[in-house]
Amino acid sequence: MSAAYLGRVYATWCNASASLTAYYLGAFCLSALVIWRFWRFTLQPALSPHYARRLPYSIPVLGQALSFFRDAEGTMTGGRLHFKNTREPFALTVMGETIYILTSSADVSALYRRTEDLTFDAYITDTMTNMGASIDATRRMWEAPQQRSKAQFANPKNEPLAHLSLTIFQHQLHPGQPMKELEKVLLDRIGEMMSWKRLQKTPKAIVTSGEQTMTVSLLEWTTSVMLTSATEAFFGKALLKIDSDMLDNYSYFDKHSWKLIYKIPPPWSTGMRKARDAVRSTFGNYFSLPVEERNDSCWMVKALEVEMKACGIGPQDIGAYLMSIYWVINGNAWKLAFWMLVHILNDESLLTEVQKEARESVALTDDPSAMVEHLEKSALLLSIWNEALRFCTSAITIRDVARETEIGGKMLKAGARVIVPYKQMLRDPEVFGHDADTFSPRRFLENKQLAKSPSFRPFGGGITYCPGRFLARKEVLLFVGLVMARFDVRKKDPSGPVPRLEEKRPCLGVLSARDGDDLLVSVSQATVS
Ligand code: HEM
Known part of the structure; x- marks a missing residue:
């Protein structure tokens, strides 16, 4: 061998x-x-039949991560249908974490009441960390009030600043004198910016210019007017003077901010992180300016700064926290105005009707606050506002299970996260009808009870119920009303495509348009005003 x-x-x-x-x-x-x-x-x-069931998956630990990041809403719809559409709470598994999904309005009401078992605290801390606040500043936000000096705002419940800030938001934004003052500044600013001359000086919005008629990007026009007005109304003029690119960086960050919430690491989130750092640095520089140079900010911004300083927090960290507030203030209203206009402009008879009502309201007064009061009486405009909120919102409420608790007859385990994806209810055909998946501008006009339905919660609820909902309605109605009243606006291409909602990317509020989608409009000064 x-x-x-x-x-x-x-x-x-x-x-x-x-x-x-x-x-x-x-x-x-x-x-x-x-x-x-x-x-x-x-x-x-x-x-253990009393525990919320888990949606099956094939790869341990990873769970539904891939499908969730590819199409979050689709994954949740898939889960609801997997459990025979009973709308019982169920669990997703994402990178080893358990996330309970609530899709029934009764369970959501229970979540709002269960404040001890289902808390928001970890999410506040997460948001601060995500914005780049230091560990020390985050710790100080949770300190007992006795440890602070010179706190200004009444704090009868002896809350840490992380909780007291919710009361500060409400004080500024709920109807009352402080809201009236902020509202006046904001609406006046929108009123000033909505002129032909001003539009001619907005190069980013203009596609082709002309003395009588211009072709305008509706997306850029809406963003420019609404973001600039809100930024100046809340923070005064100094913020945009520090960095003229701030709105661009903020818009980029906002579009990709879901990557922060779902902890997507670099390199997949590098662009978003760069934009966040640029905006945060602008906010840090703003709070480093002497107070006299930014005296035109609103009460809430000043109050939060005073309280944070009293906790020993420095300007960079104040900037990081206020940037997170800026994000909620500016993340939704302009998008809603955009979608309302898209749907109005896409329907010739609706456009004629809305234009008539808006022109009548605007003709009654020169004062933007009074204009809004008239616009708010238009049942048609309110119906379009509600339908846009219903159809274009994909807001979520987030809570953490602090101790094992029961919701909808199912136990939720401590340590898990709970998400309420409102779109699952806002598109429910049993509540909104067989055409719930289409935009129907008169839906809320034809059935006035719908606005009171517990399935209609575009502003969330419970302790985090959007405090800005009153102001949001006013600024959006004014912008839409002025587009209709002060200009003659038409779709540039009457039979051209309508911008589509970006429904796949995870979203925290009103949906954006898909990348590249916009509505080009022909704009001229209104012949009747
Ligand atoms: C159409 C526009 C808007 C929509 C759809 C909207 C929706 C929401 C939603 C869904 C939440 C979270 C609720 C939850 O977690 O349960 C929220 C929170 C918040 N919103 Fe709005 N919002 C809008 C406009 C505004 C405006 C204009 C402001 C300020 C002027 C504002 C200020 C806030 C604040 C400060 C919070 C945080 C509340 C907290 O953390 O407790 N929102 N908003």
């Missing part, structure tokens, strides 16, 4: 043995997976 022959036998044996090992390893892994799935999704739920 030659050495070569022996070598060949040995090699054949090794190959056979390697394929056999691979075969056994494969068979073992497959059996382990089958047993694991049977235990996880059949046996375990059968043994």
Whole structure:
């Protein structure tokens, strides 16, 4: 027997043995997976039927992560339908984390009441950290009030600043004198910016210019007027003077901010992180300016700064926190105005009707606050506002399960996160009708009860119920009303496509348009005003 022959036998044996090992390893892994799935999704739920069921997945730990980041809403709809559309609470698994999904309005009402078991605190801390606030500043936001000096705002419940700030938002933004003052500044600013001359000086919005008629990007026009007005009304003129690119950086950050919430690491989130850092640095520089140079900010901004300073927090960290507030203030209203206009301009008879009502309201007064009061009486405009909120919102409420609790007859385990995806209710055909998946401008006009439905909660609810909802309605109605009243606006291409909602990307409020989608409009000064 030659050495070569022996070598060949040995090699054949090794190959056979390697394929056999691979075969056994494969068979073992497959059996382990089958047993694991049977235990996880059949046996375990059968043994503990009182716990919310988990949506089955194939890859341990990863769970539904891939499908969730590809199409968050679709994954949640898939989960609801998997459990026979009973709308019982169920659990997703995303990168090893359990996320409970609530899709029934009764369960959502229960969540709002269960403030001790389902808390918001970790999310506040997460948001501050995400914005780049230091650990020390975040700790100070949670300090007992006794440890602060010179706090100004009444704090009868002795809350830490992280909670007191919610009361500060409400003081400024709920109807009352402080809201009236802010509202006047904001609406006056929108009123000033909505002129032909001003539009001519907005190069980003103009696609083709002309003395009588211009082609305008509706997206850029809306963003420019609404973001500039809100920025100046809340923070005064100094913020945009520090950095003229701030609105661009903010818009980029806002579009990709879901990556922060869902902790997408670099390099997939590098652009978003750069934009966030640029905006945060502008806010840090703003709060480093002497107070006299930014005296035109609103009460809430001043009050938060005073309270944070009293906690020993410095300008950079004040900037990071206020940037997170800026984000909620500016993340939704302009998008809603855009969608209202898209749908009005896409329907010739609706456009004529809205234009008539808006022109009548605007003709009654020169004062933007008074104009809004008239616009708010238009049942048609309010119906379009409600329908845009219903159709274009994909807001979520987030809570953490502090201790095991029951919702909708199912137990939720401590340590997990709970998400309320409002779109699951806002598109419910049992509540809004068989055409719930289409935009119907007169839906809320034809059924006035719909606005009171517990399934209609575009502003969230409970302790985090959007305090800005009153102001949001006024600024959006004024902008839409002035577009209709002061200009003659038409779709540039009457039969051209309508911008589509970006429904796949995870979203925290009003949906954006898909990348590249916009509405080009022909604009001229109104012949009747
Ligand atoms: C159409 C426009 C708007 C929509 C759809 C909207 C929606 C929401 C939603 C869904 C939440 C979270 C609710 C929750 O977690 O349960 C929220 C929170 C908030 N909104 Fe709005 N919002 C809008 C406009 C505004 C405006 C204009 C302001 C300020 C002037 C504002 C200020 C806030 C603040 C400060 C919070 C945080 C409340 C907290 O953390 O407790 N919102 N908003």
